[in-house]
């Protein structure tokens with residue numbers, strides 16, 4: 455557990471970057487510091503590994519006062535990831551990843567072989583290890599940065615805008631893989647970002663800071679969205695708060711049996727199975743949804759192949775977030791949201807109005823919940 459107690463940082467020019475800040479980052483969880491530019495996020499993070507010394511207050515890790523520890527040793531025991539990966543340009547990628555273990559005296563062969571394993575762990579081809587950082591894409595460099603921070607297997611990781619230097623699609627991939635990795639590794643992480651969506655996606659706990667380095671609110675993401683402490687937090691959270699909160703609200707929704715046809719069926723067979731709106735769901739031989747077809751749009755004598763499919767909607771999972779279920783219905787060409795089980799096979803379809811009924815029933819817990827069709831838990 456990382457604990458900051460009444461921590462203040464005043465820079466020599468008089469700027470108070472962090473003002474009497476107290477914060478606990480629990481073990482094996484991701485605590486995110488988020489806030490507008492200049493609110494003291496980076497300063498706070500760097501006081502944990504003593505790259506910046508607090509003016510007053512205390513910082514402890516597992517009860518040990520970091521100010522009483524040797525700063526270089528402390529830093530080697532804490533993974534640190536920054537924007538762009540912060541790699542040494544004149545060292546190969548694997549040498550970069552092995553940097554801290556080598557410093558700590560690990561034999562070169564062992565350190566390099568571990569570096570290759572780590573590259574794989576963060577989703578990179580170990581063959582990239584022999585390249586130099588400039589020969590990698592931005593997203594690859596950031597993965598290397600994460601691999602390097604993990605190399606000494608530190609229980610604590612500090613991450614400063616680790617995913618911000620890449621485009622939104624790569625960023626999303628990196629975030630998803632990072633969450634998967636954290637699920638396996640369970641590090642104690644403090645992360646800084648200026649992006650509230652990233653904070654909400656990645657944080658177990660989110661501290662919203664305001665300029666001057668004070669905490670406006672510290673809460674779990676769902677709580678933040680549902681009950682922002684004040685106008686500053688509400689403004690910072692931005693639009694669609696109510697809708698985004700549904701992303702954290704998982705529930706079963708009424709499922710309906712959906713007639714399907716296999717890929718390769720004739721258009722005539724598809725027409726016979728289609729609903730009154732003309733749409734029919736196409737599945738493969740494992741009953742994994744492939745998309746929607748409307749036989750009336752297709753030449754009568756043909757068969758259903760991939761080219762016959764309309765762009766499908768998003769998929770929801772049984773018992774998953776209500777936001778995803780609602781989106782599956784709204785984005786489906788037939789307005790019937792496709793819901794799959796844990797293996798990706800069709801479980802049924804859901805309707806937007808029924809998802810909304812579930813939402814309304816949950817918001818009034820005293821009301822008996824309505825259920826039609828078969829609800830799956």
Ligand SMILES: Nc1ncnc2c1ncn2[C@@H]1O[C@H](COP(=O)(O)OP(=O)(O)OP(=O)(O)O)[C@@H](O)[C@H]1O
Nearest residue numbers: 465467469471490491492493494495496497498648
């Ligand atoms: N070395 C320094 N000397 C004086 N003031 C500083 C110094 N470093 C940072 N500051 C000031 O301290 C405040 C907090 O800076 P910090 O970098 O911690 O903010 P931040 O929230 O990480 O910002 P950003 O999101 O823009 O990176 C800012 O007003 C900044 O100008």
